[in-house]
Amino acid sequence: MIKLKNNTLGNGMPAIAVSFSNNCSVEEIKALKKQGLDIAEIRVDLFTGKIFAKNIIEELQKFGDLDVPTILTFRPKREGGNWGGSDAERVVIIAECYQYADIVDIETSSIHSLDCSEKFCQLANAILKSETQLLLSYHNFEKTPSLVAINHEIESAEVLLSAKADIVKVACQVDSNADRWF
Structure with a gap:
């Protein structure tokens, strides 16, 4: 189970996560919370305008002030996101927020x-030592690899980290029943 603010995930109840960019109003957040919002994914790569740590922190605090747990996501284009800048810029911004x-x-x-790799490993290890939880995500938009291949990808990343992630997420392209693991 995962404890986030006043929410516990993994206790048999589904959780509703909604992705947000910037400029969401407090009123909109309150309305969504009344409708069952459990977790807000703050998609920094979808922000309009120039991306500054200050703006990201303001968005995160807006949700935090309303007791809505947040996932900070800053997805590069190679992973299906909208960030076209460098990984070096991205790691610095995430580290600040x-x-x-x-x-x-x-x-x-x-x-x-x-x-x-070294900078992301340092960042991930700093996250693991903090009160923030690390979600390690694997994406494959072309196919569903074997479970062995996916486990290898996750485990090799965790070896580089010298630690296990708090949460692991896998998202793959599914084209038919043949892509199922069971």
């Missing part, structure tokens, strides 16, 4: 990246 989020989503591809 992670302590304001309940969960930070970092991709296995970022842990394995040639140009920023």
Whole structure:
């Protein structure tokens, strides 16, 4: 089970997560909370305008002030996101903001990246030592690899981290029943 603010996930009840960019009003958040919003995913890669840590922190605090747990996600284009900048820029921005989020989503591809692997590993380990939880995500938009291959991807990232993530998320392309693991 995962405890986030006043919510416990993994206790047999579904949780509703909604993705947000910037400029969501407090009134909109309150209305969504009344409709069952459990977790807000703050998609930094979908922000309009220039991205500054200050703006991200303001968005995270807006949800936190209303007792809505947050996932900080800053997805690069190679992972289906909208961020076209460098991983070096992205890791610096996440490092400035992670302590304001309940969960930070970092991709296995970022842990394995040639140009920023060490920086992402340092960031992930700092997150693991903090009160923020690390969500390690694996994406494959072409196919559903074998469970063995996916486990290898996750485990090899965790070896680089010298630690296990708090949460692991896997999202793959499913084209037919043949893509099922059971």
